[in-house]
Amino acid sequence: MVRSRAGHAWRRSMRWAAVATLGLSAALAGAGPASAAEADITGGSLTWGFKQTFRTYVSGGNGSPPIAVSNGATVNADGTFTFPSTGGTHDSATGATSARYGGTVVFSYPGHFFKITLANPTVDVSGGTAALKADVDLVTTAAEPVSVRQATIATLAVNGGNPGGGAGTVTGTSLAATLTSAGASAFNGFYAAGDALDPVSFTATTGGTGPAGPAVSVTPSSGLDPAGATITVEGSGFDPAANRGAGFYVSFGPKVDQHWLNAGVFQVTKWVSPTNQPTESRDKLNADGTFRTTLPISAAYTDSTGKQVDCLAVQCYVVTFAAHGSTDRSQDTFAPVTFTRAGTGGGDDAQQRITATVTGGPLTLSVAGxxxxxxxxxxGQVASGALHDATVADLRGTNAGWSLVGEVSDFTSATGAVIAADNLGWTPSAVTVDDPLGGTVGTVTPGAVAAPGAGLGAARALCTSPTGASGGTFACGAQLNLGVPASAAAGDYTTTLTLTLS
Incomplete structure (x- = not known):
């Protein structure tokens, strides 16, 4: 397996040693109790960019988009990311802190065969040391996938009272971060353990120094008439100063990526802010962070893009989010709303909507011997034998296509005699392997016949699968035919056959 650094494509290959004997024989071988000073963390944020050079590299790729944030994470003007607090603890007596943050950042570069998801960072400070933990998922066709949860991906420098605390707040400012071996593995060797990463800054507040998190209730929230209903939405815990006092939207419709930039998918929206007066399209946010408004909704509608939305087929929500396209995710809430299907009449039927996520897997190659x-x-004769079957499993879920090619070097003997690589030819074969879970397997095509004398001295396809139909498992084999020249010296010959999957 060959792995490259950032900026280079990856290939996976497997090699088999081969020995051939001519004349006599012929062979081809291919935690403790909490202290009285410990308090719950109720707010704060963490700012980090992983590594500026890595962001620049990925931003130049063909991801769509190359870098994406979700679940509360936001992108700052300098390209770094801010993650909102999700809790934790701080001991003011010892300084021990475990500050958890939420949000997800995805680095995607299909052209270089990888997607890396970084989520839910945590800062742990204890005994004069500090570390940054996170969930990391690596999906690549060039290596086995990696999935770690709260792995220590970086150590943080602790010095001169930084991080420090006071008045219910813990603060770390521009803490130097160093990649750990676990972090290097999770990021697939782009950087080595010990390399410097972007500095980390964080805050964590304890006690009731800020407003409670935003919450929304909907009345009624279930059993609604699909033809139309009016719902009452009540909220609390919203921050009147958030988003520079511009307020937030209250909308109805399905969840979509970057909903704050795609408000056209919603059926109805009201703008709620501290300065608004109630109208058909606006309502007022009270000084204590509460509001009350109504929305007229129905199960089916056409959004502003012309797309038909059916809330009987997809789950729809009352959604709140910061107004005017803001990247501030602190005002996001999602309250589900359901409708009664026509004809059910509120009888004894019960339904449960089941969702599943398929993340995709690797493209792998294995050989039977x-x-x-x-x-x-x-x-002057031809020695023939069967190549061990090579099994290709395309579990990526993309149907991106693949090819498996083979090539050999010259046969050599211990006495220095040579038989040219092109004297080894083959007749490839390829079959699909049935999916035991009943899936529809793609198609595979064996490579062209290569005769001895015009054989594997150059790379030749053993089997291929086209774009659009490459998903599944496939077995590829070949009859090997070694043409022995009349002038060849007797003896044992050795060569190496390399199969490369790409």
Whole structure:
């Protein structure tokens, strides 16, 4: 397996040693109790960019988009990311802190065969040391996938009272971060353990120094008439100063990516802010962070893009989010709303909507054996044998296509005699392997026949699968045919066959 640094494509290959004997024989081988000073963390944020050079590299790729944030994470003007607090604890007596933050950042570069998801960072400070933990998922066709939860991906420098605390707040400012071996593995070797990462800054507040998190209730929230209903939405815990006092939207419709930039998918929206007076399209946010408004909704509608939305087929929500396209995710809430299907009449039927996520897997190559013995032959004859089956499993879920090619070097003997690589030819074969879970397997095509004398001295396809139909498992094999020149010296010959999957 070959792995490259950032900026280079990856390939996976497997090699088999091969030995051939001519004349006599022929062979081809291919935590403790809490203290009285410990308090719950109720707010704060963490700012980090992983590594500026990595962001620049990924931003130049073909991801769509190359870098994406979700679940509360936001992108700052300098390209770093801010993650909102999700809790934790701080001991004011010892300084021990475990500050958790939420949000997800995805680095995607299909052209270089990887997607890395970084989520839910945590800062742990204890005994004069500090560390940054996170969930990291690596999906790549060039190596086995990696999935770690709260792995220590960086150590943080602790010095001169930084991080420090006071008045219910813990603050760390521009803490130097160093990649750990676990972090290097999770990021697939782009950088080595010990490399410097972007500095980390964080705040964590304890006690009731700020407003409670935003919450929304909907009345009624279930059993609504699909033809139309008016719902009452009440909220609390909203911050009147958030988003520079511009307020937030209250909308109805399905969840979509970057909903704050795609408000056209919603059926109805009201703008709620501290300065608004109630109208058909606006309502007022009270000074204590509460509001009350109504929305007229129905189960089916056409959004502003012309797309038909059916809330009987997809789950729809009352959604709140910061107004005017703001990236501030602190005002986001999602309250589900359901409708009664026509004709059910509120009887005894019960329904549960089930969702599933398929993340996709790797593109892998395996071989049934490591040595193939060809029969003994005399000069001028052809020694034939079967290549061990090579199994290709395309579990990426993309149907992106693949090819498996083979190539050999010259056969050599211990005395220095040579038989040219092109003297080894093959007749490829390829079949699909049935999916035991009943899926529809793609198609595979064997490579062209290569005759001895015009054989594997150059790379030739053993089997291929086209774009659009490459998903599944496939077995590829070949009959090997080694043409022995009349002038070849008797002896044992060795070569190496390399199969490369890309």
């Amino acid at each position: 490591s040595a193939v013995a060809l029969p003994a032959v005399t000069n």
